[in-house]
Amino acid sequence: MGKSQTALEVALEQLEIAAEKLKLEPEIHEMLKYPKRSLIVSITVKMDNGCTGVFRGCRVQHWDARGPFKGGIRYHPNVTIDEVTALAMWMTWKCAVVDIPYGGAKGGVCCNPKEMSKGELERLTRRYTSLLLDFIGPYRDVPAPDVYTDAQTMAWIMDTYSQFKGYSVPECVTGKPISVGGSEGREEATSRGVVICAREAAKTLGIRLKGAKVAVQGYGNVGWNAAKIAYDMGCKIVAVSDSAGGIYCQEGLNPYKIYEHKSKTGSVINYKGCENITNEELLETKCDILIPAALENQITKANADKIKAKIVAEGANGPTTPEADEILFRKGVFLIPDILANSGGVIVSYFEQVQNQMNYYWSEEEVRAKLKETITNAFNDVLSMARQHNVNMRVAAYMLAVKRVADAILARKGKAVTTIENSSSPI
Numbered sequence: 001m002g003k004s005q006t007a008l009e010v011a012l013e014q015l016e017i018a019a020e021k022l023k024l025e026p027e028i029h030e031m032l033k034y035p036k037r038s039l040i041v042s043i044t045v046k047m048d049n050g051c052t053g054v055f056r057g058c059r060v061q062h063w064d065a066r067g068p069f070k071g072g073i074r075y076h077p078n079v080t081i082d083e084v085t086a087l088a089m090w091m092t093w094k095c096a097v098v099d100i101p102y103g104g105a106k107g108g109v110c111c112n113p114k115e116m117s118k119g120e121l122e123r124l125t126r127r128y129t130s131l132l133l134d135f136i137g138p139y140r141d142v143p144a145p146d147v148y149t150d151a152q153t154m155a156w157i158m159d160t161y162s163q164f165k166g167y168s169v170p171e172c173v174t175g176k177p178i179s180v181g182g183s184e185g186r187e188e189a190t191s192r193g194v195v196i197c198a199r200e201a202a203k204t205l206g207i208r209l210k211g212a213k214v215a216v217q218g219y220g221n222v223g224w225n226a227a228k229i230a231y232d233m234g235c236k237i238v239a240v241s242d243s244a245g246g247i248y249c250q251e252g253l254n255p256y257k258i259y260e261h262k263s264k265t266g267s268v269i270n271y272k273g274c275e276n277i278t279n280e281e282l283l284e285t286k287c288d289i290l291i292p293a294a295l296e297n298q299i300t301k302a303n304a305d306k307i308k309a310k311i312v313a314e315g316a317n318g319p320t321t322p323e324a325d326e327i328l329f330r331k332g333v334f335l336i337p338d339i340l341a342n343s344g345g346v347i348v349s350y351f352e353q354v355q356n357q358m359n360y361y362w363s364e365e366e367v368r369a370k371l372k373e374t375i376t377n378a379f380n381d382v383l384s385m386a387r388q389h390n391v392n393m394r395v396a397a398y399m400l401a402v403k404r405v406a407d408a409i410l411a412r413k414g415k416a417v418t419t420i421e422n423s424s425s426p427i
């Protein structure tokens with residue numbers, strides 16, 4: 001994402017590029033620029049000190065032509081309606097590109113969870129849920145965790161929703177604890193998807209996965225699990241990092257041991273036998289596969305030329321800026337865009353809801369096999385689109401996603417979609 005551009009501006013530009021390449025009907029393009037519904041709520045919460053806290057929240061529902069809205073809920077002091085709108089739009093594309101039957105949504109509450117007690121967070125979550133009650137549900141909009149919300153938050157939402165209904169409705173949210181209908185394999189699903197995509201890219205380029213050198217930026221949920229899964233598949237993990245810095249070892253690291261070391265010391269750095277490196281050096285490490293799994297805006301026009309990896313698999317959201325995209329494409333780097341590479345989490349969220357609705361549960365092996373099939377098909381669909389139109393994988397992913405949503409709108413409305421009034425009034 002360009003520094004001067006907001007997330008929403010980037011999202012609209014991406015839509016514009018895809019619309020132009022697809023020669024999308026202007027009416028459909030106009031529809032997809034705006035969310036179908038944005039709900040703003042004011043959440044009053046009894047705080048531990050006896051005062052009443054008032055928090056602003058929202059739920060943005062972008063498009064649901066292909067199925068119920070789906071997307072996470074984020075608790076963060078800087079949440080804005082524009083950012084949540086962009087995130088909702090990206091969810092529409094992410095679900096469409098991997099061909100799961102959902103639309104896109106996102107929710108946000110302006111609060112600082114680090115300064116709130118568990119009781120305050122529970123009361124906030126329950127009140128927020130009750131304000132959304134008429135707009136969410138298994139067939140309407142299915143929330144999930146996002147920044148600073150987790151399985152516990154989802155269990156509170158499920159419990160509040162079920163209390164209002166009068167019976168248990170586990171399928172109203174995903175990312176729940178296993179004890180209340182969560183799915184096996186959900187925790188590492190995003191990373192497994194990232195590594196499967198990298199494996200497919202390696203196959204396409206004729207790189208042997210066994211012994212392929214991998215560098216991973218970020219050692220949180222996505223980074224550590226990706227390093228572990230790649231290692232288990234036979235890759236050689238040569239560098240990893242976290243916010244304190246990185247480590248490099250030409251002979252290869254054991255990610256399980258690095259995880260233990262990080263658990264004890266708080267960071268991956270200063271591991272015996274490894275060289276400490278900076279995060280900049282990690283990105284420029286000589287390797288076959290680079291997995292950025294930390295933050296946005298890591299590969300920019302300043303360092304894109306120095307990237308030596310043959311494959312970049314975006315575990316994080318938005319780690320590569322649009323200028324860097326161009327540079328990597330020209331250099332022949334095979335980039336797997338975030339909406340495809342990190343879609344494993346939402347794919348297994350879909351499986352979680354399917355299991356809840358059947359009330360019949362799959363083993364971890366079954367979940368993994370279905371994830372592999374879904375994400376591999378999506379990878380191949382995007383690759384075909386990229387080859388057919390001679391565009392990079394990111395543009396191809398957006399084209400495929402926008403086309404699938406547009407096709408659903410057209411099928412539902414018939415071909416004669418015309419805009420009577422092109423209103424651009426600011427709301």
Ligand code: NAD
Nearest residue numbers: 190218219220221222242243279293294315316317342345
């Ligand atoms: P996390 O908080 O568990 O881990 C983030 C990691 O990044 C930590 O190890 C942290 O030390 C490291 N980090 C922070 N600043 C850094 C820096 N400047 N340089 C290097 N490392 C740094 O988060 P996560 O759940 O692993 O998510 C990582 C990224 O993946 C985010 O962009 C997130 O939006 C995206 N993502 C996550 C999921 C999921 O299922 N968790 C799904 C899709 C996308």
